[in-house]
Amino acid sequence: MTDRREELAKHLDQVRAEIATAARAAHRQPEEISLVVVTKNFPATDVEHLIALGVSDVGENREQEGSSKSSEVRSSINWHFIGQLQRNKVKSVIEWANVIHSVDRIELAEEIVKRAVGRSQILRVLVQVSLDSAPGRAGAPRSELNEIASLLATSPMVELSGLMAVAPLDEDPRAAFHRLQAIRADFISDFPEAVWCSAGMSGDFAAAIEFGATHVRIGSSILGSRPTFG
Ligand SMILES: *Cc1c(COP(=O)(O)O)cnc(C)c1O
Numbered sequence: 710m711t712d713r714r715e716e717l718a719k720h721l722d723q724v725r726a727e728i729a730t731a732a733r734a735a736h737r738q739p740e741e742i743s744l745v746v747v748t749k750n751f752p753a754t755d756v757e758h759l760i761a762l763g764v765s766d767v768g769e770n771r772e773q774e775g776s777s778k779s780s781e782v783r784s785s786i787n788w789h790f791i792g793q794l795q796r797n798k799v800k801s802v803i804e805w806a807n808v809i810h811s812v813d814r815i816e817l818a819e820e821i822v823k824r825a826v827g828r829s830q831i832l833r834v835l836v837q838v839s840l841d842s843a844p845g846r847a848g849a850p851r852s853e854l855n856e857i858a859s860l861l862a863t864s865p866m867v868e869l870s871g872l873m874a875v876a877p878l879d880e881d882p883r884a885a886f887h888r889l890q891a892i893r894a895d896f897i898s899d900f901p902e903a904v905w906c907s908a909g910m911s912g913d914f915a916a917a918i919e920f921g922a923t924h925v926r927i928g929s930s931i932l933g934s935r936p937t938f939g
Pocket residue numbers: 747749770791792875909910911912926927928929930
Protein backbone atom coordinates (compact mmCIF):
# COMPACT_ATOMS: atom_id res chain seq x y z
CA MET A 710 0.00 0.00 0.00
CA THR A 711 1.12 3.53 -0.65
CA ASP A 712 1.58 5.88 2.27
CA ARG A 713 -1.45 7.88 1.22
CA ARG A 714 -3.63 4.81 1.01
CA GLU A 715 -2.47 3.69 4.44
CA GLU A 716 -3.26 7.07 5.87
CA LEU A 717 -6.73 7.08 4.33
CA ALA A 718 -7.32 3.52 5.54
CA LYS A 719 -6.45 4.51 9.09
CA HIS A 720 -8.74 7.55 9.08
CA LEU A 721 -11.53 5.62 7.43
CA ASP A 722 -11.33 2.90 10.09
CA GLN A 723 -11.48 5.54 12.80
CA VAL A 724 -14.46 7.29 11.30
CA ARG A 725 -16.32 4.04 10.67
CA ALA A 726 -15.72 3.05 14.30
CA GLU A 727 -16.99 6.43 15.51
CA ILE A 728 -20.08 6.13 13.34
CA ALA A 729 -20.76 2.69 14.81
CA THR A 730 -20.27 4.00 18.36
CA ALA A 731 -22.62 6.93 17.75
CA ALA A 732 -25.20 4.61 16.21
CA ARG A 733 -25.16 2.19 19.13
CA ALA A 734 -25.37 5.05 21.61
CA ALA A 735 -28.54 6.14 19.80
CA HIS A 736 -29.91 2.56 19.83
CA ARG A 737 -29.49 2.35 16.09
CA GLN A 738 -27.70 -0.14 13.86
CA PRO A 739 -24.41 1.08 12.36
CA GLU A 740 -25.59 -0.24 8.97
CA GLU A 741 -28.39 2.31 8.97
CA ILE A 742 -25.84 5.04 8.42
CA SER A 743 -24.21 5.58 5.04
CA LEU A 744 -20.89 7.32 4.77
CA VAL A 745 -20.46 9.86 1.99
CA VAL A 746 -16.79 10.80 1.83
CA VAL A 747 -16.43 14.44 0.79
CA THR A 748 -13.49 14.59 -1.61
CA LYS A 749 -13.69 18.27 -2.64
CA ASN A 750 -10.26 19.84 -3.13
CA PHE A 751 -8.63 16.40 -3.20
CA PRO A 752 -7.50 14.64 -6.37
CA ALA A 753 -9.08 11.74 -8.23
CA THR A 754 -6.23 9.52 -7.03
CA ASP A 755 -7.62 9.86 -3.52
CA VAL A 756 -11.02 8.76 -4.78
CA GLU A 757 -9.33 5.70 -6.29
CA HIS A 758 -7.71 4.90 -2.95
CA LEU A 759 -11.03 5.29 -1.18
CA ILE A 760 -12.74 2.97 -3.64
CA ALA A 761 -10.04 0.37 -3.03
CA LEU A 762 -10.82 0.74 0.67
CA GLY A 763 -14.50 -0.01 0.14
CA VAL A 764 -15.98 3.47 -0.25
CA SER A 765 -18.93 3.60 -2.65
CA ASP A 766 -20.17 7.14 -2.13
CA VAL A 767 -18.27 10.39 -2.55
CA GLY A 768 -19.41 13.99 -2.31
CA GLU A 769 -18.38 17.05 -4.29
CA ASN A 770 -19.55 20.64 -3.93
CA ARG A 771 -18.50 22.22 -7.21
CA GLU A 772 -19.77 21.34 -10.65
CA GLN A 773 -16.52 21.64 -12.57
CA GLU A 774 -14.42 19.83 -10.04
CA GLY A 775 -16.94 17.00 -9.71
CA SER A 776 -17.32 16.72 -13.46
CA SER A 777 -13.61 16.38 -14.19
CA LYS A 778 -12.87 14.20 -11.16
CA SER A 779 -15.69 11.80 -11.89
CA SER A 780 -14.49 11.45 -15.48
CA GLU A 781 -11.05 10.42 -14.21
CA VAL A 782 -12.44 7.69 -11.98
CA ARG A 783 -13.19 4.45 -13.76
CA SER A 784 -15.17 2.46 -11.22
CA SER A 785 -18.82 3.17 -10.99
CA ILE A 786 -19.64 4.69 -7.63
CA ASN A 787 -22.25 7.12 -6.39
CA TRP A 788 -21.34 10.77 -6.87
CA HIS A 789 -23.19 13.10 -4.54
CA PHE A 790 -23.51 16.80 -5.26
CA ILE A 791 -23.62 18.55 -1.88
CA GLY A 792 -22.81 22.19 -2.69
CA GLN A 793 -24.82 25.27 -3.46
CA LEU A 794 -26.37 24.75 -6.82
CA GLN A 795 -27.04 27.34 -9.48
CA ARG A 796 -29.82 26.86 -11.94
CA ASN A 797 -27.51 27.05 -14.96
CA LYS A 798 -25.34 24.25 -13.52
CA VAL A 799 -28.13 21.70 -13.10
CA LYS A 800 -27.80 20.34 -16.61
CA SER A 801 -24.11 19.55 -16.21
CA VAL A 802 -24.33 18.34 -12.59
CA ILE A 803 -26.86 15.66 -13.43
CA GLU A 804 -24.53 14.30 -16.09
CA TRP A 805 -22.20 12.95 -13.39
CA ALA A 806 -23.99 13.10 -10.05
CA ASN A 807 -26.43 10.36 -9.06
CA VAL A 808 -27.59 12.18 -5.94
CA ILE A 809 -28.18 15.89 -5.35
CA HIS A 810 -28.43 16.89 -1.69
CA SER A 811 -28.85 20.61 -1.99
CA VAL A 812 -32.09 21.57 -3.67
CA ASP A 813 -33.37 24.57 -1.75
CA ARG A 814 -35.36 26.62 -4.24
CA ILE A 815 -38.41 26.09 -6.41
CA GLU A 816 -36.53 27.21 -9.51
CA LEU A 817 -33.93 24.50 -8.93
CA ALA A 818 -36.62 21.85 -8.54
CA GLU A 819 -38.22 23.07 -11.78
CA GLU A 820 -34.93 22.92 -13.62
CA ILE A 821 -34.15 19.43 -12.32
CA VAL A 822 -37.54 18.12 -13.36
CA LYS A 823 -37.07 19.67 -16.80
CA ARG A 824 -33.56 18.30 -17.28
CA ALA A 825 -34.35 14.85 -15.92
CA VAL A 826 -36.62 14.12 -18.89
CA GLY A 827 -35.07 11.40 -21.02
CA ARG A 828 -32.59 10.25 -18.42
CA SER A 829 -31.78 6.57 -18.37
CA GLN A 830 -31.10 6.50 -14.64
CA ILE A 831 -33.08 7.72 -11.68
CA LEU A 832 -31.70 10.83 -10.05
CA ARG A 833 -31.99 10.91 -6.26
CA VAL A 834 -32.72 14.31 -4.84
CA LEU A 835 -32.84 15.68 -1.31
CA VAL A 836 -34.33 18.98 -0.27
CA GLN A 837 -31.97 21.10 1.80
CA VAL A 838 -33.65 22.72 4.78
CA SER A 839 -32.21 25.68 6.62
CA LEU A 840 -31.67 25.22 10.35
CA ASP A 841 -30.68 28.86 10.66
CA SER A 842 -32.94 31.52 12.02
CA ALA A 843 -31.16 34.16 9.92
CA PRO A 844 -32.18 34.19 6.25
CA GLY A 845 -29.70 34.19 3.41
CA ARG A 846 -27.76 31.01 4.13
CA ALA A 847 -28.19 27.84 2.10
CA GLY A 848 -31.31 25.83 2.67
CA ALA A 849 -35.01 26.38 2.17
CA PRO A 850 -37.16 27.67 4.99
CA ARG A 851 -39.31 24.96 6.47
CA SER A 852 -42.42 26.56 4.98
CA GLU A 853 -41.18 25.91 1.43
CA LEU A 854 -40.18 22.27 1.77
CA ASN A 855 -43.48 20.80 0.69
CA GLU A 856 -43.75 22.86 -2.45
CA ILE A 857 -40.20 22.00 -3.54
CA ALA A 858 -40.67 18.32 -2.71
CA SER A 859 -44.04 18.06 -4.45
CA LEU A 860 -42.53 19.50 -7.59
CA LEU A 861 -39.62 17.06 -7.57
CA ALA A 862 -42.02 14.18 -6.99
CA THR A 863 -43.80 14.94 -10.27
CA SER A 864 -40.88 13.56 -12.31
CA PRO A 865 -40.73 9.82 -12.97
CA MET A 866 -36.95 10.14 -13.32
CA VAL A 867 -36.48 11.80 -9.94
CA GLU A 868 -36.66 9.99 -6.67
CA LEU A 869 -37.43 12.34 -3.82
CA SER A 870 -35.14 10.75 -1.24
CA GLY A 871 -35.28 12.96 1.84
CA LEU A 872 -33.88 16.02 3.56
CA MET A 873 -30.41 17.49 3.94
CA ALA A 874 -29.19 20.06 6.45
CA VAL A 875 -26.07 21.74 7.76
CA ALA A 876 -25.90 22.77 11.42
CA PRO A 877 -25.38 26.52 11.94
CA LEU A 878 -21.91 27.43 13.20
CA ASP A 879 -23.07 29.54 16.12
CA GLU A 880 -25.13 26.92 17.90
CA ASP A 881 -24.81 23.55 19.62
CA PRO A 882 -25.30 21.09 16.74
CA ARG A 883 -27.44 18.87 18.97
CA ALA A 884 -30.02 21.65 19.27
CA ALA A 885 -30.00 22.17 15.50
CA PHE A 886 -30.29 18.47 14.68
CA HIS A 887 -33.04 18.12 17.25
CA ARG A 888 -35.03 20.67 15.21
CA LEU A 889 -34.18 18.77 12.06
CA GLN A 890 -35.62 15.61 13.62
CA ALA A 891 -38.98 17.33 14.14
CA ILE A 892 -38.96 18.88 10.66
CA ARG A 893 -38.20 15.48 9.19
CA ALA A 894 -41.01 13.76 11.06
CA ASP A 895 -43.47 16.21 9.50
CA PHE A 896 -41.86 15.84 6.09
CA ILE A 897 -42.08 12.05 6.16
CA SER A 898 -45.75 12.19 7.06
CA ASP A 899 -46.28 14.02 3.76
CA PHE A 900 -43.65 12.12 1.74
CA PRO A 901 -43.40 8.66 3.31
CA GLU A 902 -40.75 7.39 0.89
CA ALA A 903 -38.40 10.28 1.52
CA VAL A 904 -36.61 8.74 4.48
CA TRP A 905 -33.03 9.80 3.88
CA CYS A 906 -31.58 12.36 6.22
CA SER A 907 -28.24 13.80 5.12
CA ALA A 908 -26.73 15.53 8.14
CA GLY A 909 -23.44 15.60 9.99
CA MET A 910 -19.91 16.53 8.95
CA SER A 911 -16.52 15.84 10.53
CA GLY A 912 -17.22 18.02 13.55
CA ASP A 913 -20.78 17.02 14.34
CA PHE A 914 -21.68 13.66 12.84
CA ALA A 915 -22.20 11.93 16.19
CA ALA A 916 -24.86 14.52 17.07
CA ALA A 917 -26.48 14.10 13.66
CA ILE A 918 -26.62 10.32 14.12
CA GLU A 919 -28.21 10.80 17.53
CA PHE A 920 -31.03 12.70 15.84
CA GLY A 921 -31.62 10.38 12.92
CA ALA A 922 -29.08 11.05 10.16
CA THR A 923 -28.97 8.27 7.58
CA HIS A 924 -26.17 9.84 5.51
CA VAL A 925 -23.18 11.59 7.01
CA ARG A 926 -20.94 13.75 4.79
CA ILE A 927 -17.40 13.55 6.05
CA GLY A 928 -14.35 15.18 4.50
CA SER A 929 -11.48 16.41 6.64
CA SER A 930 -11.60 13.62 9.25
CA ILE A 931 -10.76 11.20 6.47
CA LEU A 932 -8.78 13.18 3.89
CA GLY A 933 -7.09 15.69 6.17
CA SER A 934 -7.40 19.45 6.12
CA ARG A 935 -8.29 20.67 2.67
CA PRO A 936 -5.54 22.05 0.46
CA THR A 937 -6.53 25.38 -1.03
CA PHE A 938 -5.76 26.25 -4.58
CA GLY A 939 -5.08 29.60 -6.10
C1 LIG B 1 -17.25 20.27 2.86
C2 LIG B 1 -18.59 19.79 3.25
C3 LIG B 1 -18.74 18.70 4.12
C4 LIG B 1 -17.58 17.98 4.77
O1 LIG B 1 -17.00 18.81 5.75
P1 LIG B 1 -15.86 18.28 6.74
O2 LIG B 1 -15.96 19.21 7.89
O3 LIG B 1 -14.58 18.38 6.00
O4 LIG B 1 -16.20 16.89 7.11
C5 LIG B 1 -20.03 18.27 4.39
N1 LIG B 1 -21.11 18.88 3.86
C6 LIG B 1 -21.01 19.93 3.03
C7 LIG B 1 -22.25 20.55 2.48
C8 LIG B 1 -19.74 20.42 2.70
O5 LIG B 1 -19.65 21.46 1.87
